[in-house]
Amino acid sequence: MxxxxxxxxxxxxxxxxxxxxxxxxxxxxxxxxxxxxxxxxxxxxxxxxxxxxxxxxxxxxxxxxxxxxxxxxxxxxxxxxxxxxxxxxxxxxxxxxxxxxxxxxxxxERATSAARALSAQEAERHRVAQELHDEIGQTLTAVLLELKRVADHSPQPVRDQLRQVQETTRNSLDEIRRIARRLRPGVLEELGLTSALRALATEFGATGLAVRGTFDNDLPDLSRNVELVLYRVAQEGLTNTARHADAHHVELTLHHHVVASLGDKPAWAGVELSIRDDGRGLRDAEEGAGIRGMRERALLIGADLAVGSHAGGGTEVRLRVPRPAVRR
Incomplete structure (x- = not known):
């Protein structure tokens, strides 16, 4: 040479x-x-x-x-x-x-190593969520029952204080259950992707962010890996919006597309997930760990992830999963 x-x-x-x-x-x-x-x-x-x-x-x-x-x-x-x-x-x-x-x-090699790392991450999330639910959750439930028993046999001033401790403990238990649900989306395994995305929209709506979900009913059969990637990208996109975008409204959509070829553009068919907000936009900000993590997940299923500003001034995250990747 x-x-x-x-x-x-x-x-x-x-x-x-x-x-x-x-x-x-x-x-x-x-x-x-x-x-x-x-x-x-x-x-x-x-x-x-x-x-x-x-x-x-x-x-x-x-x-x-x-x-x-x-x-x-x-x-x-x-x-x-x-x-x-x-x-x-x-x-x-x-x-x-x-x-x-x-x-x-x-x-x-990067795709293989990323698949192993993300698989290990999901397994660890599953383990932590199980321990939160089985160990800490059950312990706090027992504490609540004991507090109720003690409060029922206590004088009024002490009873009021115990009721406040009960309320604090109950809030902590709800928070632990919420964290466990985010670590291990049981609704995704039990009810499917659409129900899981609706539950995700409701969860973020409780934080004051108005999330409107639109999901097609004629979605093709999706493998478990594809469903998990779609769910995690939606979860990370909504989390970034809630933390950084200073937005009030978010549109979460999942559509089944069949696009014919136009001129030199080839035909495209598959599933498209979109998270669009009305926040302040990217403003030339560098991609953080959240977006890089979404790109890693997209590579696992051969999908294309695009992150940018849209005409409305906010940010749009779009994940396109081509048809060959969505077949079982």
């Missing part, structure tokens, strides 16, 4: 210098002693022409390397699929082909 590129550049320069030497030998121009101003001008023009020709030839020869350098500096494994056409001569095309092969391997 190194020798091929070296000899290509060397031969380009040699061709320019040989052509200049031949012109000096066969042309009518000679150099006098002392050098005349006219001869200096002729040599200067010839040197400028040689340099311009050399620069043009090198620019043409190394253009594929310049494109490769730009791609290497901007490549993002969370946005896979971008490849360079292996153009150029000699070692340049081979270098681009090797780079594309390396990207294929890196994207495959």
């Amino acid at each position: 190194r020798g091929s590129l070296f000899w290509r550049i060397f031969l380009l320069n040699a061709a320019v210098l040989i052509a200049a030497t031949v012109l000096l030998l066969l042309g009518p121009v000679t150099v006098s002693t002392p050098v005349l101003v006219r001869e200096v001008l002729i040599l200067a023009v010839g040197l400028a022409a040689m340099l311009a020709a050399n620069a043009a030839l090198l620019g043409i020869g190394l253009a594929p390397l310049a494109r490769l350098t730009r791609t290497m500096s901007t490549i993002d494994l969370l946005r896979p699929g971008h490849r360079l056409a292996p153009t150029g001569h000699g070692g340049v095309a081979e270098l681009i082909t090797t780079f594309n092969t390396m990207l294929d391997r890196l994207e495959a």
